[in-house]
Amino acid sequence: MDTIWVEKYRPRKLKDVAGQKYIIERLSAYVKVSNVPHMIFAGPPGTGKTTSVLALSRELYGESWSQNFNELNASVL
Ligand SMILES: Nc1ncnc2c1ncn2[C@@H]1O[C@H](COP(=O)(O)OP(=O)(O)OP(=O)(O)O)[C@@H](O)[C@H]1O
Ligand SMILES: [Mg+2]
Secondary structure (H helix, E strand, O other): OOOOHHHHOOOOOHHHOOOOHHHHHHHHHHHHHOOOOOOOOOOOOOOOHHHHHHHHHHHHHHHHHHHHOOOOOHHHO
16 A cells, blocks of 8 residues: 555554544443534644544444545644
8 A cells, every 4th residue: 555654554444543542432422322412632742633533533433434524624724
């Protein structure tokens, strides 16, 4: 696959996000009831915030996740 490793090895499923047991349990519960509150993910760089949100979106929306996901990068705005 011709892609940078940070994308290639990014976990695709919530259960594959490491070391965030309680957060992942909470996010999985939101998937189960198909109801997600507004949330802010805070923490040091590279700890899985973006990864978790992407996985949440995939699990909520399945194949149409990318049509239901809008990523804004504050560093370029
Ligand atoms: N908890 C984790 N479990 C598994 N892989 C992780 C985890 N955290 C980070 N990674 C790996 O590191 C990469 C970067 O993580 P991610 O983009 O989710 O960080 P972030 O918390 O959004 O950082 P930033 O604050 O810089 O946006 C991911 O592609 C993934 O491969
Ligand atoms: Mg991020």
